[in-house]
Amino acid sequence: MLTLAQQLWIGLTNGMVFALIALGYTMVYGILELINFAHGDLFMLASFLALTLVGLLGLATASGPVVVVGLLGVVLACAIFAALINRTVDRVVYRPLRNAPKLAPLVSAIGVSFVFQNLGLFWGGLPLDVMGGGLAAAAPKSFPDLIPSTNLLGDGAAFRITAKDLVVIGSSLCVMVALWLFVTRSRLGKAMRATAQNPLAARLMGIDVDRVISATFLIGGALAGFAAVIYGLYVNTIKFQDGYQNGLYAFTAAVLGGIGNIPGAVVGGLVIGIVRALSDQYIGAQWQQAVVFGMLIALLVFRPQGLLGANVREKV
Amino acid sequence: MRASHQECRFPDEKGRAVQRKRLPRIAAALAALLLTAACGGDKQPTVAAPKGDRVFITFGGLPPEELKGKGADFVAAYKAKFGSTPEGYAIYGYVAAQVAIDALRRTGRADREALRVAVSETEQIDGPLGSWRFTTDGDTTLTTMSGNTVRDGKFAFVTVLGGGAAAGSGARAKTDLATIGDPAAPKTGPVKFVSSLPLTGSASAQSGTIVNGIRLALEETGGKIGDFSVAYESWDDASAKKGDWDPEVEAQNADRAAKDPSIHFYLGTYNSGAAKIAMPILNQANLVMISPANTYTGLTKPGLGEPNEPAVYRPTGKVNYHRVVPADDIQGKVGAEWMKAMGAKRVYVLDDRGLYGKGIADVFVATAEELGLTVVGREGTDPKAQEYRSLMTKIKTANPDFVYFGGTTQTNAGQISKDMVAVGLDAKLMLPDGCFEQAFISAAGL
Amino acid sequence: MLRVEQARAGYGAVEVLRGISLTVDEGEIVTLIGANGAGKTTTLHTLSGLVQLTGGRITFLGENIAGVPAHELVRRGLVHAPEGRKIFSRLTVLENLEMGAYTRRDPDGIARDLARVFELFPILAERRRQAGGTLSGGEQQMLAVGRAMMARPRLLLLDEPSLGLAPLIVARIFEVIRELSKSGVTILLVEQNARMALRLAHRGYVMETGAILLADAASALLENETVRAAYLGE
Numbered sequence: 002m003l004t005l006a007q008q009l010w011i012g013l014t015n016g017m018v019f020a021l022i023a024l025g026y027t028m029v030y031g032i033l034e035l036i037n038f039a040h041g042d043l044f045m046l047a048s049f050l051a052l053t054l055v056g057l058l059g060l061a062t063a064s065g066p067v068v069v070v071g072l073l074g075v076v077l078a079c080a081i082f083a084a085l086i087n088r089t090v091d092r093v094v095y096r097p098l099r100n101a102p103k104l105a106p107l108v109s110a111i112g113v114s115f116v117f118q119n120l121g122l123f124w125g126g127l128p129l130d131v132m133g134g135g136l137a138a139a140a141p142k143s144f145p146d147l148i149p150s151t152n153l154l155g156d157g158a159a160f161r162i163t164a165k166d167l168v169v170i171g172s173s174l175c176v177m178v179a180l181w182l183f184v185t186r187s188r189l190g191k192a193m194r195a196t197a198q199n200p201l202a203a204r205l206m207g208i209d210v211d212r213v214i215s216a217t218f219l220i221g222g223a224l225a226g227f228a229a230v231i232y233g234l235y236v237n238t239i240k241f242q243d244g245y246q247n248g249l250y251a252f253t254a255a256v257l258g259g260i261g262n263i264p265g266a267v268v269g270g271l272v273i274g275i276v277r278a279l280s281d282q283y284i285g286a287q288w289q290q291a292v293v294f295g296m297l298i299a300l301l302v303f304r305p306q307g308l309l310g311a312n313v314r315e316k317v
Numbered sequence: 318m319r320a321s322h323q324e325c326r327f328p329d330e331k332g333r334a335v336q337r338k339r340l341p342r343i344a345a346a347l348a349a350l351l352l353t354a355a356c357g358g359d360k361q362p363t364v365a366a367p368k369g370d371r372v373f374i375t376f377g378g379l380p381p382e383e384l385k386g387k388g389a390d391f392v393a394a395y396k397a398k399f400g401s402t403p404e405g406y407a408i409y410g411y412v413a414a415q416v417a418i419d420a421l422r423r424t425g426r427a428d429r430e431a432l433r434v435a436v437s438e439t440e441q442i443d444g445p446l447g448s449w450r451f452t453t454d455g456d457t458t459l460t461t462m463s464g465n466t467v468r469d470g471k472f473a474f475v476t477v478l479g480g481g482a483a484a485g486s487g488a489r490a491k492t493d494l495a496t497i498g499d500p501a502a503p504k505t506g507p508v509k510f511v512s513s514l515p516l517t518g519s520a521s522a523q524s525g526t527i528v529n530g531i532r533l534a535l536e537e538t539g540g541k542i543g544d545f546s547v548a549y550e551s552w553d554d555a556s557a558k559k560g561d562w563d564p565e566v567e568a569q570n571a572d573r574a575a576k577d578p579s580i581h582f583y584l585g586t587y588n589s590g591a592a593k594i595a596m597p598i599l600n601q602a603n604l605v606m607i608s609p610a611n612t613y614t615g616l617t618k619p620g621l622g623e624p625n626e627p628a629v630y631r632p633t634g635k636v637n638y639h640r641v642v643p644a645d646d647i648q649g650k651v652g653a654e655w656m657k658a659m660g661a662k663r664v665y666v667l668d669d670r671g672l673y674g675k676g677i678a679d680v681f682v683a684t685a686e687e688l689g690l691t692v693v694g695r696e697g698t699d700p701k702a703q704e705y706r707s708l709m710t711k712i713k714t715a716n717p718d719f720v721y722f723g724g725t726t727q728t729n730a731g732q733i734s735k736d737m738v739a740v741g742l743d744a745k746l747m748l749p750d751g752c753f754e755q756a757f758i759s760a761a762g763l
Numbered sequence: 764m765l766r767v768e769q770a771r772a773g774y775g776a777v778e779v780l781r782g783i784s785l786t787v788d789e790g791e792i793v794t795l796i797g798a799n800g801a802g803k804t805t806t807l808h809t810l811s812g813l814v815q816l817t818g819g820r821i822t823f824l825g826e827n828i829a830g831v832p833a834h835e836l837v838r839r840g841l842v843h844a845p846e847g848r849k850i851f852s853r854l855t856v857l858e859n860l861e862m863g864a865y866t867r868r869d870p871d872g873i874a875r876d877l878a879r880v881f882e883l884f885p886i887l888a889e890r891r892r893q894a895g896g897t898l899s900g901g902e903q904q905m906l907a908v909g910r911a912m913m914a915r916p917r918l919l920l921l922d923e924p925s926l927g928l929a930p931l932i933v934a935r936i937f938e939v940i941r942e943l944s945k946s947g948v949t950i951l952l953v954e955q956n957a958r959m960a961l962r963l964a965h966r967g968y969v970m971e972t973g974a975i976l977l978a979d980a981a982s983a984l985l986e987n988e989t990v991r992a993a994y995l996g997e
Binding site: 004007008011012015115118119122133137138139140141142143145146150152156161163165232235236237238241242243245246247277278279281282285286287289290 | 517518520521522557560667670696697698699701702703704705706707708710711714726727729731732735738739740741755756759760761762
């Protein structure tokens with residue numbers, strides 16, 4: 002019983018990261034019907050920035066309060082970095098293809114994903130101490146353990162809750178609530194939802210759709226940047242292929258929750274995190290991917306619109 | 318109507334007001350949370366950093382610092398030339414190249430068949446690795462291994478393991494090389510050496526050090542072997558797409574080498590899986606292949622791999638493949654012996670489901686059971702998984718005193734080491750030579 | 764207020780509007796009638812900037828608006844309530860109306876207009892927390908009209924507001940259009956119910972295959988033999 006609870010807790014914590022990345026997929030898809038394959042790799046680049054900054058600021062050996070302030074700065078920098086890159090890619094790559102067949106931006110997104118991966122590979126080879134001194138560009142990079150993972154319930158306790166878990170869950174929840182308030186309460190957020198539901202009508206309401214799209218890429222990117230720092234702090238390892246693996250799970254989460262649906266992405270992320278944990282415990286670690294994707298297939302057969310998805314969106 | 322008018326005041330203002338009030342509160346909560354987290358432990362935030370001395374790594378041969386005689390000379394020459402300490406595998410690249418050079422000297426002809434026979438009859442007396450020769454299956458007779466741990470961010474030698482005579486290690490009769498192959502084969506001109514190793518991707522550090530080893534051996538010849546001039550090309554068998562060795566690229570490399578009559582030595586591969594692809598291609602071209610790193614048992618040893626191994630890699634029936642490292646049957650075995658000697662009783666065995674990792678874990682399990690260790694669990698891992706907390710939590714309930722992971726740095730050994738600590742799994746970790754590289758130490762944050 | 768001269772437009776290589784000219788004066792209700800596929804909807808789309816003008820001129824309030832993006836035209840007071848209502852089905856009724864006022868920054872004026880919409884369509888006030896997609900067809904049309912009103916249009920382009928609705932609701936919608944007109948909104952109405960449209964409008968244009976066939980006072984068109992035969996079913 003305690004083991005089950007422990008696995009649920011681990012799954013929940015992991016799921017938060019998937020959910021944060023999934024939000025970026027789902028928001029862009031909602032507006033452009035574009036699966037932004039580069040999103041996972043954007044997340045990876047942000048994680049490299051996070052590690053670089055942690056190294057430059059010397060946070061690994063700093064004292065508690067400095068670490069807190071430093072990390073807030075790193076979060077901010079990574080969010081801005083990823084947001085700007087995401088928007089720039091939209092401006093330069095996707096926007097000229099706005100009226101092209103859907104396949105064109107999709108293939109371009111895959112191209113961007115490769116460019117990002119190679120940038121990550123290059124970045125990993127920089128002669129920085131945190132990157133292993135530039136010796137092995139592709140090797141996994143250790144992200145310093147800035148938040149203690151000692152058991153808050155005591156060393157011998159059967160259930161394990163660490164400060165690290167609480168930071169991941171707590172800060173992710175805060176960001177999600179803020180995002181929710183933004184899309185439901187703010188003028189731009191509402192315009193975003195309106196554009197996602199009916200871009201033509203949105204234009205006729207005087208909504209500058211290009212601006213809304215830019216804002217979507219900015220926000221999705223910022224979430225990926227935030228997720229990257231959280232991921233680094235939690236998993237403590239980053240590598241240039243992380244974008245692929247996490248992107249795949251996050252994209253699955255978005256589809257699972259109903260692509261284009263913001264709460265759906267969060268639910269999908271948490272479900273995947275939990276299924277992953279339970280599958281490791283009760284089925285076997287080697288079946289993890291098979292179980293996750295099997296679940297996706299089963300869901301798509303019985304509920305193609307996803308867990309929270311509305312029925313197929315009305316066409317213009 | 319007036320009432321409803323009042324009520325329907327545009328909620329945008331209300332909404333913004335709410336946000337204005339809530340956002341700082343959220344930010345404050347976040348900051349507080351981080352603060353408690355960072356100050357929650359002791360003064361040092363890195364208090365939970367994993368300790369290197371609970372990690373044990375077996376390696377085929379001795380680590381560079383422990384090498385004596387010509388081995389120590391090699392390390393000194395390497396440091397002088399490349400400005401860094403060689404990684405564990407560098408010396409095997411060096412020796413593989415020496416074997417090839419020696420064979421060419423003895424043959425004196427650029428003939429593939431004669432070179433193949435010459436290589437198979439190699440005998441190094443007091444070489445960098447000591448004294449050894451090849452068995453009829455192309456294995457080295459060396460069985461000396463080392464047990465290492467990690468101290469202060471570096472590998473630290475602990476003990477010598479194994480060392481008995483290998484099967485089929487008896488002396489071999491020497492053939493008169495002049496009678497073999499085409500007597501009219503060229504006796505001068507260029508002879509090309511190629512290596513096929515994963516230079517792109519996560520194994521690039523070990524590959525790079527092997528390439529350096531090869532370069533060093535070739536440069537010691539002064540560019541001339543007998544009347545031949547030496548050319549060397551370092552090929553990559555990895556692709557950026559895979560971030561690791563790529564079967565397609567390896568097949569292309571082998572094919573290219575087989576078809577190029579100026580190539581006489583194929584030094585590689587690093588990964589045993591890649592060797593499986595290259596071996597039959599090169600065998601049909603009768604081109605000598607010397608691996609500085611393959612350890613999968615089935616590549617050479619009948620009865621220890623799949624039923625059709627190793628015949629399936631030798632369509633012509635001839636043995637053109639040789640390796641200068643001890644195979645996994647020896648490493649898996651000494652690993653289990655070492656673990657037993659350290660007083661372990663219960664071990665949980667993981668592998669990355671790859672040829673190397675699973676093969677070595679299989680041998681480990683067989684020996685461990687013979688020695689009376691209890692294998693409390695056996696599982697394959699997803700080498701691309703982000704983290705293994707769930708798996709480690711599960712392992713924790715099995716209460717082992719050791720975890721054995723058949724895998725490499727690229728298949729996430731560093732993450733496994735970290736996540737053991739992250740979930741409070743208080744067991745030691747043993748790893749095979751695929752993790753015997755600095756990149757593992759840095760990935761594991763040890 | 765609006766002057767269209769020899770406008771040409773289409774989709775890709777297909778030219779739908781083959782040089783149409785029309786004018787709408789301040790305070791008028793002008794209707795555009797014609798068979799399906801005559802180009803009425805394309806005319807409205809071209810006016811509101813959704814379809815690119817390929818030839819001719821469009822001036823609104825004395826300014827050339829060719830190439831001005833759709834969202835900018837809304838700001839200038841040219842508002843288009845499209846065919847098929849196109850409400851935001853997962854936004855609430857209230858949010859739909861708010862979206863109508865997207866370009867405006869005068870909270871007091873917005874609140875007044877919102878009250879007015881609820882006054883004209885009390886059912887919307889009742890359902891303001893409901894998702895737009897859950898409304899009936901008639902209610903959705905009311906919402907579409909109400910949403911367009913929230914933009915405080917100077918010229919309102921209405922496309923087929925009666926499509927698929929029960930007669931009672933159609934009557935209600937037309938009543939509201941008349942009231943809007945009285946309050947000073949200029950209206951260009953596209954309708955397949957030609958009789959109702961001509962009864963409401965001051966002037967009318969008859970379109971056929973991308974060109975204006977007839978232009979006259981609405982009352983005259985109601986008497987016109989061709990119109991009676993082709994569009995009034997007499």
